[in-house]
Structures are given as structure tokens and as C-alpha cells.
Amino acid sequence: MPIGMLGKKIGMTQIFNNKGVAIPVTLLNIGPCTITQISKQPEKVYANIQIGYEYINPKNLDKALLGYFQKKNIPCFKYLKEYKTNHWENLNIGKIISVKSFEVGSYINVVGLSIGKGFSGYQKKHNFTRGPMSHGSKNHRQPGSIGAGTTPGRVFPGKRMAGRMGHNKVCIKNLEIIKIDSSTNTIIIKGSVPGKTGNLIYIYNNMINQI
Template sequence: MAKMILGKKVGMTQVFSPEGKLIPVTAIEAGPCVIAQVKSEATDGYNAIQIGFGAVKNKNVTNAMKGHFAKADAAPVRFLREMRVDSPDTYQMGQNIDVSAFETGEKVDVVGISKGKGFAGTIKRWNFSRGPMAHGSKNHRRPASAGAKGPARTFKGKKSPGHMGGERVTIQNLEIIKVDLEKNLLLIKGAVPGPKKGLVMVKNAVKGV
């Protein structure tokens, strides 16, 4: 069964395993989330559920979104994301999803927006090597030639300076170290994309990956 929950990245810490091994973990304040809409092939052309997360002031919600959440008999939330499901009949509008849906030791995929680095050169962005640092050299951190001489153009996909970060990133097969029901926390082994307080999406890992 497909499982997904939205949450906020709290930060990183470390815990000890029962064997005394130090494990780096990322704390994610996950849920509670609400199912704002259930989509089916008959009405929408595909099967999915729409999950909402995050408190928002009522004055910051449009009338259209207020009506959308009223159909689910739920309070408006800040973020909405969809998840494909096989059988939408097993879900109900207004249903809550919390961290109890996940178990310790379970493998999950975490999706987030990576930290934005702004405009970066080829050394920082693509791990290029710098040029000679002697006094006569004028190619210390330059990206070198831009295109081939024959076609006289730059090939598509060439690694060049440009915007770095701020992209959707998925980290697969991370292990859940602890599930804290009281604090709505998931402690996940390793690092996950995004800054502190950034929105992340946790879903059960795709088998065979």
C-alpha cells in the first residue's frame, strides 16, 4: 500500500543504536496531514489522493481554496501534494494521516527542494579542476572553450556556469530509525534535501530500486 506524509525538516542530530553505534539522523516533523481530495479514473482520469499540511491563517486563503477544503470538512492548510494510489476507495476526504503510518526500520524515499546556491561557476557547480596558478596563466577558474570548432556551436547539455541548487531532489531507501508519536517526529538515517523548516515529502520506498 502506498504511503506518504508531508512534514517540515527540523534539523540533524545523532542517536545511539542498541548496540552503541552512533547514527546520524534527520528529524522531520511529519503531519498530521489531511486528505483534501480523492481522485479516481472515473472523475479525473487517474487515481490519486491530495494531501494537505501546514497551518495557515484564514485571511491568507482564497475563497476558492476555502470552498475546496469545505468539501472535505477540513481546515485550510498551506501545502497540497498528490500521491498516486491503486485503490482510491480505501481513502476518505477529511481523513487524517500521521506518523503512525510508518514503522521503525522501514525504508522510505524523501523528496525536498535543495538549498539554493545562486549563480555558481564550473568549479563549484560541476567539480571542474582549476587552471594553472602561475603568474603567466590567465585561466585560473574560467570554464575554457564553449563549443567545437567544426559545428561552430555549443552542444546542448554542456556543463557551464549557471544557477545551482533550488531543485527537486529525491533521496531513496533511507531507513527510519525512530517514530515519535507524541511529537509527530520521524528520525531518518542520513541527510535529506532542503534547509531547516523546509517542506519535505516522505513516502515508502519503491521496491526494486
């Protein structure tokens, strides 16, 4: 699989192998994706490949995107993703990529947005210890001192404090493909992937150069 694909997370479950051992797995609905653009510069050894995922009604697009798809004579897509790869010789615009390009037993990398936790405090976000809970203590979940007073007289950048938690780009590498169902464009992988059910994910393997 020298190309990347877009898909959505269906959910998690477990399956049992021949020895009766439970394996935690995640179900992913991948593709089909269509190659919408191939950009190759002469001085570069790689090419930029853009893929489209999930058809969309042209009425829901602005004129710029609508003209972009009409010029290339391809359907309109809701999501576009670009990546770099050295294996682009056999690719062309309009080619449809499906889960048939995967192999059972191979390993893939999955990128997605983690679940957002909202505005979180110090204990939840950074695993800080709380203050004494005895009577009279006024420091139960407060941050405490965040820096010196006169010198340096400021708070250094990167200080661990309360703030928004989660909703970050996370990559899980080397997830094994357990099963592939080409009729429903579904694959089952061992382990978990970031994000909630229905989140958009991007998958690729180590053959793609992420430059």
C-alpha cells in the same frame, strides 16, 4: 503505509546503538495530514489522492481556494500535495493521517529541495580543474574553449557552464525509520535528507505507485 505525507525537516544529530556505534540521523516533523480529495477514473487502476498539510487562517487565502475548502467542509491548508496509489479503498475525504501509520524498521523515500548554492562557477559546479597559477597566466578560473569556430559554429545544448547550482528536487530512497514519537509527530530516520532545516519535504514508501 500505503499513503504519502508532508512534513518539515527539523535537523540532524547522532544517536548511539547498543554497541556504542554512532548513527547519523535526521529528525522530521511529519503531519498530521488530511485527505482533501480522492479522484478515481473507472478505466484506471489507481486513484489520485490529495492531502493537505499545515492549517492556515482562511483570511490568507483567495476566494477560489477558500471556496474549495468550504465546499468539502474541511479546514484550510497551506500546502496541498497529490499522488497516485493503488491502495485507496479505505480512504475518505477528511481522514487525518499521522505518524502512527509508520513502523519502526520500515523504509521510506524522502523528496525535498536541495540547498541552493546561488550562481556558481565551473570549478564549484562541475568540478573542473583550474588553469595554471604561475605568473603571466591569464587563465586561472576561466572556462576555456566552449566549442569549435566555423563548424558547427555554435555551442551545443547541455554544455556544462557556470550557472545556478542547487535548489533541485532530490529523492533519497530507502531511509530506515529508527524511532517514532507520535505525541510530537516526529520520526527519526537513518541518514540525511535534502534541504535546509525547516524545508518542506514529502515522504512515501515503495507501495505508492509514482506514475
